Amino acid sequence: xxxxxxxxxxxxxxxxxxxxxxxxxxxxxxxxxxxxxxxxxxxxxxxxxxxxxxxxxxxxxxxxxxxxxxxxxxxxxxxxxxxxxxxxxxxxxxxxxxxxxxxxxxxxxxxxxxxxxxxxxxxxxxxxxxxxxxxxxxxxxxxxxxxxxxxxxxxxxxxxxxxxxxxxxxxxxxxxxxxxxxxxxxxxxxxxxxxxxxxxxxxxxxxxxxxxxxxxxxxxxxxxxxxxxxxxxxxxxxxxxxxxxxxxxxxxxxxxxxxxxxxxxxxxxxxxxxxxxxxxxxxxxxxxxxxxxxxxxxxxxxxxxxxxxxxxxxxxxxxxxxxxxxxxxxxxxxxxxxxxxxxxxxxxxxxxxxxxxxxxxxxxxxxxxxxxxxxxxxxxxxxx
Ligand SMILES: Cc1cc2nc3c(=O)[nH]c(=O)nc-3n(C[C@H](O)[C@H](O)[C@H](O)COP(=O)(O)OP(=O)(O)OC[C@H]3O[C@@H](n4cnc5c(N)ncnc54)[C@H](O)[C@@H]3O)c2cc1C
Numbered sequence: 001x002x003x004x005x006x007x008x009x010x011x012x013x014x015x016x017x018x019x020x021x022x023x024x025x026x027x028x029x030x031x032x033x034x035x036x037x038x039x040x041x042x043x044x045x046x047x048x049x050x051x052x053x054x055x056x057x058x059x060x061x062x063x064x065x066x067x068x069x070x071x072x073x074x075x076x077x078x079x080x081x082x083x084x085x086x087x088x089x090x091x092x093x094x095x096x097x098x099x100x101x102x103x104x105x106x107x108x109x110x111x112x113x114x115x116x117x118x119x120x121x122x123x124x125x126x127x128x129x130x131x132x133x134x135x136x137x138x139x140x141x142x143x144x145x146x147x148x149x150x151x152x153x154x155x156x157x158x159x160x161x162x163x164x165x166x167x168x169x170x171x172x173x174x175x176x177x178x179x180x181x182x183x184x185x186x187x188x189x190x191x192x193x194x195x196x197x198x199x200x201x202x203x204x205x206x207x208x209x210x211x212x213x214x215x216x217x218x219x220x221x222x223x224x225x226x227x228x229x230x231x232x233x234x235x236x237x238x239x240x241x242x243x244x245x246x247x248x249x250x251x252x253x254x255x256x257x258x259x260x261x262x263x264x265x266x267x268x269x270x271x272x273x274x275x276x277x278x279x280x281x282x283x284x285x286x287x288x289x290x291x292x293x294x295x296x297x298x299x300x301x302x303x304x305x306x307x308x309x310x311x312x313x314x315x316x317x318x319x320x321x322x323x324x325x326x327x328x329x330x331x332x333x334x335x336x337x338x339x340x341x342x343x344x345x346x347x348x349x350x351x352x353x354x355x356x357x358x359x360x361x362x363x364x365x366x367x368x369x370x371x372x373x374x375x376x377x378x379x380x381x382x383x384x
Contacts, residue, residue, distance in 0.1 A: 004030045004320050007090060007099030009080055011036030011065055013043070014105035014285030014305035016383040018313050019073045025317035028072065033099070035092060037079040040064055041384060043302065043376050047131035048160070048338060051138075052167050058128035061376065063384035080106070083258040085278035101316045104260070104267065104276070104283040105309070106252045108156055108300060114248035115151045117224035122149065122245025125164055126156070130245075134164075137242050138171045143180025144241030146172075149221055149231060150187040152248035154266075156286055156300045158193040159347070161185060161246050162204055163338040168244070169211045170340030184214035186231065186238070191217060195296045196347055196359040203361050207339060249300075251287055264289040264297065271298075271352065272328040273315060274308050282316075284308035292331075294356045303333045306379075331357075336372035337364075344368035 006022055008015045011034045022032045040062040049055035068075040078092035088102045110126055112119040123137060124130030125148075146168055148161050165185050172178040185208065191201025192208075192215070208215050219233045224243065231238050251261050260276065262268045266289035269275060274282045285305030290298040298304060308329050315325030331352025336344040346368040349359030362368070 004100040005098070006030065006032050006101045006103065006316060007088070007097055008032065008034045008103045008105060009083070009090065010034075010105035010107060010285075010287075011038070011041060011068075011075070012105060012107050012285070012305070013302040013379070014107070014309045015103070016041060017306045017309035018103050018105060018284065019068070020071065020383050021310055021313035022317060023072050025313060026320060030320060031074060032072070033074040033076060033097065034065070034068060035076045035078060035080055035090060035097065036065060037077070039066070039077060042128070043379060044126065044128075044156070045302070045372070045376065047125060047128060048163055048167060050128060050131040051125065051134045051164065052171055053135055058132070061380075063380055065384070067384050080254050083254055083260065085258060085260060085276065085281045088278075088280055100280065101319075102281045103309075103312055103316075104255070104281065104287060105285050105305065106255060106287050108249040108286040109252045110247045111250045112151070112245070112247040114250075115221055115223060117226055118151055118221075118245055118247065121224040121226035121229070122243045122247075124245055124247055125160065126247055134244055138168065138175070141172065141175070141177060141181070141242060143177045145182045145184065145239060146242045146244065147231060147238060147240040148183070148185045148244045148246070149224075150185075150189070150246045151221060153188050154297060154300055155246050155249050157335075158195070158299045158301070159335050159337045161187065162192050162208065164244055165208065165213050166211065166337075166339040169213060182214065183212070184216060184238070186216045186219040186221065186233070188220045189217060193299070193347070195292070195294075195299050195351065195357055196349070196361075197357060200347060200359055200361045204337075207345075207364075249286075255287060262289065264291075266297075271331070272311075273325070274312050274329060282312045284312055292351060292357065293354050298331065298351055299333075301333060301335060303335065307333070336368050336375070337361075338369060338372070339364045342366050342369050344372055346371075
């Protein structure tokens with residue numbers, strides 16, 4: 001059996017989960033190579049804690065990828081400039097690489113410029129520095145209208161804008177300025193977390209209403225006017241004093257150039273094996289589009305990237321060992337939804353359910369919030 005090289009493109013959640021599993025499953029003579037442009041890794045769920053002040057600095061949640069070689073994983077610190085899927089070749093400034101198998105885990109790129117004025121006016125919840133800027137703004141906030149706007153769908157972590165709303169409510173209550181403030185969520189979605197179904201969505205709307213948080217569904221923002229503090233939607237306008245934004249997402253440029261994306265804008269894969277239409281090339285995590293029987297797409301979340309990584313790693317390891325790849329992704333997933341006051345709700349279910357996903361929502365409890373923090377620690381210690 002000749003030595004194989006597995007190239008993993010991207011060292012975020014999916015890439016690191018795939019690399020560490022492959023390393024455990026493959027004999028040492030086979031190479032596992034992660035190509036990632038950033039030197040550090042952090043779970044972005046921590047942005048919410050940066051926003052509330054529960055976490056002081058982004059560096060507290062960061063791990064250095066230079067530790068990968070200690071685990072027998074090679075790390076190339078470089079931007080991937082070209083992907084040639086048919087030959088499984090990748091070009092970077094640090095050189096060209098060819099793999100026997102390719103795992104594309106390049107995630108979603110934030111594209112705030114998709115909405116004119118957004119980058120100038122909105123504090124970006126999806127960047128660590130943006131989350132810190134929201135914290136500073138909340139600390140100085142003396143009452144007024146806080147708007148959380150979701151620019152476009154799809155976006156990573158369907159619960160994040162709602163968690164932000166709940167947590168901002170908590171921060172303003174603790175500061176004694178909640179009664180002088182309004183909090184409103186504007187989103188193109190018809191319900192919060194629509195793929196999870198009408199019941200989960202209605203329960204979340206109720207939780208928003210119980211805290212006096214406005215919910216404005218089916219609102220597509222056309223532009224933001226930073227000077228007049230106005231959001232212009234298709235049919236109406238609203239004013240804001242503080243704007244918290246979830247930017248538009250798209251695939252990284254290298255994926256667009258490689259023509260790996262379909263009409264959905266994302267990389268289509270087989271739902272159970274994550275195989276692309278190119279032999280030996282898999283895609284996992286936020287970069288993919290997996291169409292569900294209801295016509296919607298599998299949400300973009302770290303738990304799915306992690307589980308998809310497991311399936312792909314097991315199947316590649318089986319192939320390398322000359323066995324039939326038998327692992328299958330079954331669409332199961334979960335999320336912890338922070339609601340403030342050290343509590344989180346818990347949503348879980350089968351997103352591949354037929355005819356529709358079967359997802360339930362457990363009411364908020366301190367236990368789920370602890371489990372969420374534990375999830376970060378476990379992921380970090382497993383991977384780095
Ligand atoms: C505020 C917030 C809260 C969240 N909370 C949760 C949660 O509670 N639970 C949950 O499951 N998910 C959560 N998520 C979503 C989760 O972070 C993503 O779904 C997950 O990171 C996707 O993993 P991925 O591997 O597909 O992509 P990523 O983790 O984004 O990794 C992609 C990697 O590819 C690299 N890359 C991109 N282009 C190139 C290139 N050209 N060359 C080299 N490297 C490149 C990037 O630098 C990045 O490191 C949250 C997200 C946000 C923003």
